[in-house]
Amino acid sequence: MIRRIAFNLFAWTIVLAVAFPLFWMVLTSLKPQFELFRRPPTFLPETWTVEHYWTLLSSTKFLTYFKNSVILSTTTTLVVVAIATIGAYSLVRFRYRGRESLAFLVLFTYLLPSVVLIIPLYLMLVQLGLSNSILSLVIAYTTFALPYALWLLRSFMAGIPEDLESAALVDGASRLGAFRDVILPQLLPGIISTALFTFILSWNEYLYALVLVNSDSARPLTTGVMNMLVSSFNIEWSLLMAASVMMSVPLIIVFAFLQSYLTRGFGAGGVKG
Amino acid sequence: MAEVVFKDIVKSFGSFTAVHGLNLTIAEGEFVSLLGPSGCGKTTTLRMLAGLDFPTSGSISIGNRVVNDVAPGERDIAMVFQSYALYPHMTVYDNIAYPLKKRGVRKADRAPMVQKTADLLQLTELLRRKPRQLSGGQQQRVALGRALVRDPKVFLLDEPLSNLDAKLRGYMRVELVELHRRLGRTMVYVTHDQLEAMTMSDRIAVMEGGKLQQFAPPNEVYREPANRFVAGFIGTPAMNLIDGTLANEAGAWRFASPGITLTCPPLTDDAVSGPACLGVRPEDVLLGEGPIRGQVQVVEQTGHENIVVVKIADGIRLTGRAGADHVWRPGETIQCAVDVSKAHVFAAGPSGQRLNRPLTKDQPRLAKEGA
Ligand SMILES: Nc1ncnc2c1ncn2[C@@H]1O[C@H](COP(=O)(O)OP(=O)(O)O)[C@@H](O)[C@H]1O
């Protein structure tokens, strides 16, 4: 009994410690500017206001950055999931020389810190004439999201019994047909985890966006908001908090939609023995 | 024509050879079992027939057409997997309808076909369920339904009953035989269970270590096992296999081992003096009287009979079957005999050839003999 209470207390302490900055962010974004620096600080705003949100949407480039981020993250996710799915299928189902070493080589690239790769990547993109575009970021993010995605999907793929695919082939499906009808539905939880991982990664990425893109038309939210609201002389706290809240909303929505898929059964019962 | 022919089939996985030069001709409409212990290459053989694995060398034909380069879906076969391999995300209906869909049967035409199959297998109530909501037996029937819904040339079944409990297995054996009789299709049935093979097959292909040991009807496999492996593998309780020596005495072959000496049944010209093995089925051991003296070690009562294990010398045991009415006691001294007319003699070694001359109908029965 005591132990349970102690455990609950412990768990809730951690939850609060993690959640508090988020609460504070939301509350700050809803306070008028003059209330921010008051001593002692107010916990709940004395006056509730959404003027910061309105300012961001109407008189800054926030929406452009937001659109860029959506395009960037969605494209990266699609590209990474598509390539990783096909790659994982190949690594698991086909037997060829160097298959295992290939898989490890892929993981090895993931172990390199991205700071090391950023300059060579930048130079390559400049030479390709792709610098300063959303596409350059899609390529950059793909290079570091893909290895991990490949490994994640590979383990999911290995969990799908080969008999399922064999059965589909005997039933008259082509390899592609069997992949679409049988493998893909089984792989769905894996694909969703991978998509989520990639989306969050590209949505929050800062360093590459800072180095590779410096035109407002291509900036994603992370660098855009920093650039707009944080300068050496001044930080627009209210606007920054409002922007942060709005940046978090898409992730929360995506999670809310997909988490039920993540926890749903992995097709148990299809294959016995 | 749906004759299935394996010609000199070899299958290697890297340096390991799973199937060694298999030659097998399965007649149209025949029910053939591939029988052998786990790992002997049965599944590999079946997968090659299905087109899921490719032979390293040799050719496979179905109905006079070499199918080595034909995709599984175009071989006009249906297969039931040991794991059932039901599509987990599809309903029972969609599982059964899938082969039809993939072969371009129109949606409206599929429904009555699925319905008919479901009726046949008593699955009508379950058509809306997902595989994970079914019991093992029901899943097995769905897997069967997916194979039966079309009318393929050849049915391939890989240990379809091995995941069922004993009672259901017995029931499904009868059902499958009945199904085969009704459909008249060629069926290739993989099993490690000799009872299944014996009760269901027209012919049994006994395999061991990737090699075909014997291909014959069940009673022939039982009564004239081609070699020592087949003799020991088929039959429960297993055949008594006693190592000893063979010697030619004035034109007649005599077998001798500690505890037993007897005159052999007629042997072929391959018989040579030296080490050999005597095989006697438990039902051909006569308990109670005879020249062989031993001590009862174990008595297993099955209800309708007693299985009696008799020690006749150090390390040599003879298992016999006796009626249930006489109970032998462990420790008791017992006399017994061997029905020499039904005894087998095998060359030395774990897969020594059978040396008996083939049975002829009017072959004179020899008298009981022993000691
Ligand atoms: N894909 C494979 N790679 C390597 N070895 C295999 C493969 N498939 C089967 N084998 C080997 O071939 C032998 C025969 O296997 P299998 O045909 O599955 O036996 P069973 O008679 O039990 O069905 C086994 O020793 C198995 O380990």
Ligand SMILES: [Mg+2]
């Ligand atoms: Mg097998």
